[in-house]
Amino acid sequence: MGEDIAAALRQALGEGAVLDDLRTRQLHAADALSPSRAFSVAPASWNVPLLVVMPDSTEAVARVVRLACQYRAPVIPFGGGTGVMGAAVPCAGSIVVDLKRLNRVRAVSREDGTALVEAGAILKDLDAALQGHGLMLGHDPWSLPIATVGGAISTNGVGYRAARYGSMGAQVLGLEVVLPTGDVVVTSAAPKAASGPNLNGLFIGAEGTLGIITAATLRVFRAPEERRFATVAFATFEDGFRAVAELSALGMRPAILDLTEERRAPRAAPGVLLYLAFEGYREEVEAQEKRSLRLCREFAGQELGPQQTEAHWRERHLSGERYQQQVLPLLPEERWARGSDRRQAWDYLHVALPVSRVLKFRQQAAAIAKEAGATVQEYSVWTAPELFSLLMTGAAVEGPGDSGAFAHAVDAILRLAQDLGGSMEYCHGVGLKLAHLVEREWGSGLDVVRRLKRVLDPYGIMNPGKLGL
Numbered sequence: 001m002g003e004d005i006a007a008a009l010r011q012a013l014g015e016g017a018v019l020d021d022l023r024t025r026q027l028h029a030a031d032a033l034s035p036s037r038a039f040s041v042a043p044a045s046w047n048v049p050l051l052v053v054m055p056d057s058t059e060a061v062a063r064v065v066r067l068a069c070q071y072r073a074p075v076i077p078f079g080g081g082t083g084v085m086g087a088a089v090p091c092a093g094s095i096v097v098d099l100k101r102l103n104r105v106r107a108v109s110r111e112d113g114t115a116l117v118e119a120g121a122i123l124k125d126l127d128a129a130l131q132g133h134g135l136m137l138g139h140d141p142w143s144l145p146i147a148t149v150g151g152a153i154s155t156n157g158v159g160y161r162a163a164r165y166g167s168m169g170a171q172v173l174g175l176e177v178v179l180p181t182g183d184v185v186v187t188s189a190a191p192k193a194a195s196g197p198n199l200n201g202l203f204i205g206a207e208g209t210l211g212i213i214t215a216a217t218l219r220v221f222r223a224p225e226e227r228r229f230a231t232v233a234f235a236t237f238e239d240g241f242r243a244v245a246e247l248s249a250l251g252m253r254p255a256i257l258d259l260t261e262e263r264r265a266p267r268a269a270p271g272v273l274l275y276l277a278f279e280g281y282r283e284e285v286e287a288q289e290k291r292s293l294r295l296c297r298e299f300a301g302q303e304l305g306p307q308q309t310e311a312h313w314r315e316r317h318l319s320g321e322r323y324q325q326q327v328l329p330l331l332p333e334e335r336w337a338r339g340s341d342r343r344q345a346w347d348y349l350h351v352a353l354p355v356s357r358v359l360k361f362r363q364q365a366a367a368i369a370k371e372a373g374a375t376v377q378e379y380s381v382w383t384a385p386e387l388f389s390l391l392m393t394g395a396a397v398e399g400p401g402d403s404g405a406f407a408h409a410v411d412a413i414l415r416l417a418q419d420l421g422g423s424m425e426y427c428h429g430v431g432l433k434l435a436h437l438v439e440r441e442w443g444s445g446l447d448v449v450r451r452l453k454r455v456l457d458p459y460g461i462m463n464p465g466k467l468g469l
């Protein structure tokens with residue numbers, strides 16, 4: 001079967017678009033989820049794919065999917081491979097569709113504030129193209145230099161400017177998608193429609209389980225006239241959180257809103273820091289800065305000047321650049337061997353909660369971590385008071401599939417977020433790592449999604465096993 005489908009794909013796409021050498025296949029055998037962080041995932045879930053294809057047009061993607069249906073071969077959409085939940089990890093006998101050659105910016109309209117871009121474009125390249133029009137992308141994750149447009153939509157990622165412009169999904173006006181049968185659907189990119197359900201929502205955050213996004217019309221934004229930075233110290237996380245909740249309720253939409261309590265020695269700063277940046281038109285920036293700082297003072301915040309936040313802003317893509325240079329060129333086993341997780345169990349949890357439950361969650365999560373002998377190294381709120389993160393470490397894990405106290409604590413904390421009316425993850429998706437908790441999260445909604453999946457993907461070939469589907 002392997003040779004037949006390879007020959008059929010070569011005929012359909014041309015010789016150079018079908019790669020079967022071992023190194024290329026191995027480089028596509030993992031994303032940024034290492035087995036030692038994937039506590040509930042069977043070690044056998046990581047597979048070297050049968051083939052990697054690199055189509056450069058929507059029609060070529062459709063041809064791949066039609067052939068995959070014919071041969072009943074699983075298809076794995078692959079963007080930058082930087083997702084941290086294993087959503088792009090191939091299953092046995094699969095064809096990885098690497099979209100990075102599908103990377104053209106098809107159109108930019110400054111007047112409409114839109115860009116039509118192919119899904120394999122790297123976010124940083126798109127942003128650079130927009131700069132030529134005096135525009136910018138509203139999605140600005142740490143991984144800007146390495147993540148693709150299609151991957152960011154499919155995980156509904158969150159970046160620095162999310163307080164102002166929303167998640168990546170919020171910026172999608174229209175999509176071009178190759179469905180799991182090989183048909184192509186183009187959703188309306190009208191600025192607003194009241195003519196039925198929004199079809200884009202089916203594919204945003206769907207982790208490639210319902211189709212391969214080949215292009216997107218995105219809302220893009222004027223480059224700001226002015227940007228200003230501020231740093232405020234608080235004596236306690238609670239004080240800082242109350243200030244952030246009030247800022248948000250008042251309608252402040254900063255370009256950076258990052259409340260962090262770092263406990264990592266020796267970097268640990270005294271107390272709690274709130275990084276704030278404001279951007280937009282001049283009068284708005286001045287007004288937001290003035291009122292925000294006044295409000296922080298009301299919560300006993302102490303201004304530290306702009307420098308620390310300015311440095312934070314300059315360095316916000318460093319981890320993405322380091323990942324590009326030091327990790328992406330390595331084979332999965334080489335990546336995992338060098339990771340700090342060889343010495344220590346760790347996890348970075350990002351949950352969403354109603355504002356009223358955040359502090360209660362923090363307290364109860366801390367108790368769960370302590371009970372398990374784990375240490376919380378950092379608590380933070382990023383872009384909105386509802387979006388809460390904690391970085392945990394513990395004694396070294398045994399290896400893939402470890403089910404010790406640390407893994408139990410991670411699950412217990414995620415379940416706590418669900419039980420308090422929140423979500424177990426606000427920006428990285430589900431992938432393989434969180435698939436076992438999807439039923440709790442979706443409740444009766446999961447059956448609806450499964451039925452949709454069956455209708456759209458009758459052969460069950462499209463990224464099987466991800467999102468709990």
Ligand SMILES: Cc1cc2nc3c(=O)[nH]c(=O)nc-3n(C[C@H](O)[C@H](O)[C@H](O)COP(=O)(O)OP(=O)(O)OC[C@H]3O[C@@H](n4cnc5c(N)ncnc54)[C@H](O)[C@@H]3O)c2cc1C
Binds near residue numbers: 076119120140149153
């Ligand atoms: C150093 C670092 C920093 C990070 N910082 C952030 C951050 O600030 N904010 C954030 O939200 N995330 C962050 N991430 C996680 C990651 O970068 C995001 O999840 C990103 O959006 C994934 O994009 P990608 O192109 O790498 O997708 P991939 O990892 O390749 O794929 C992710 C999922 O999308 C699917 N997919 C990919 N392309 C398509 C397509 N065209 N059509 C359909 N499905 C597709 C895949 O099958 C998979 O299910 C970070 C990761 C790293 C390593």
